[in-house]
Amino acid sequence: METSTLPVDVRPVPWTGRFDGDGAEHRRWWQAVSPYAPHLTAPAADGEPSSRTRPAVVVGFCSDEGVRRNKGRPGAVAAPAAIRGALGPLAYHLDRSVFDAGDVVVEGSALEDGQQRAGTAVSELLDAGNLTVVLGGGHETAFASYLGVAGSSAVASGKRLGVLNLDAHFDLRDAAVPSSGTPFLQMARAEAAAGRELHYAVVGISEANNTRTLFDTAHRLGVKYLLDEDCSAEAVERFVASFLADIDVLYLTIDLDVLPAATAPGVSAPAAYGVSLPVINAICRQVAASGKLLHLDVAELNPEFDVDSRTAKVAARLVNTLLG
């Protein structure tokens, strides 16, 4: 049997959850997810599957080095296991297969090496016809995701990429070293080096938690954004529809600190205001229905501060919505 050659450090371990029976009518995520092997997800002979049905492959990115460098609260290194733990018991109503490719682990301060390896894994999985799902990690996960998406044949062949970030923060810091606060400026620079422009939009920006210099950078780069206080269901729907209209493929990144602290306490920087879960979930439905979703990631879960696993459960629910 063909085995995976992906550059992961930890092979997938069995998922767990409640057992109600073996039949499809009892199926939960833990019973549906299989370890990834390339031959299992090979594209059908009759062409490319739609993004609504193509197999999804989960990769963990175990890292909080970016949060540590950004002076935040470390702990996101344990998030991939916590999100899998919250997804496992959920009822499985999906029209697609889901595979687990294991984890890329950032050893010590070797963040850039981990981002490169995760990027290589994502590119390979995308080119094999899968929808890729990276479970971070601090928001330094986003640059690993970007490397994977930018290295895919979809983007190399000229499809217009959009990056949609659900986040209280721009993460456009101009810092000497990459961190969880820098990934989108890194992307803008990488896109410019490739002769392209970064199409970057953010929903949920907290004016009080982004300095003037971050707003200036956002304006200079042409970033589209909605402030948290302006996130009515209607405004968000219009904003996302207009962003989706001008791109071919979407990379969606969810920084869980976009949600109010009561909904998502388990993050490095909990939000005093935040965007409500129904609005964030509606974006996930809209994105899933668009058929443009190429890749997604979920970042910034910190299990050390996660009261009753609330934030992990929210992350699992959003992934379930996006893949369902």
Ligand SMILES: N=CN[C@@H](CCC(=O)O)C(=O)O
């Ligand atoms: N990824 C996190 N980014 C935020 C964190 C803000 C904070 O710790 O207060 C940022 O750098 O702006």
Ligand SMILES: [Mn+2]
């Ligand atoms: Mn962020």
Ligand SMILES: [Mn+2]
């Ligand atoms: Mn944030």
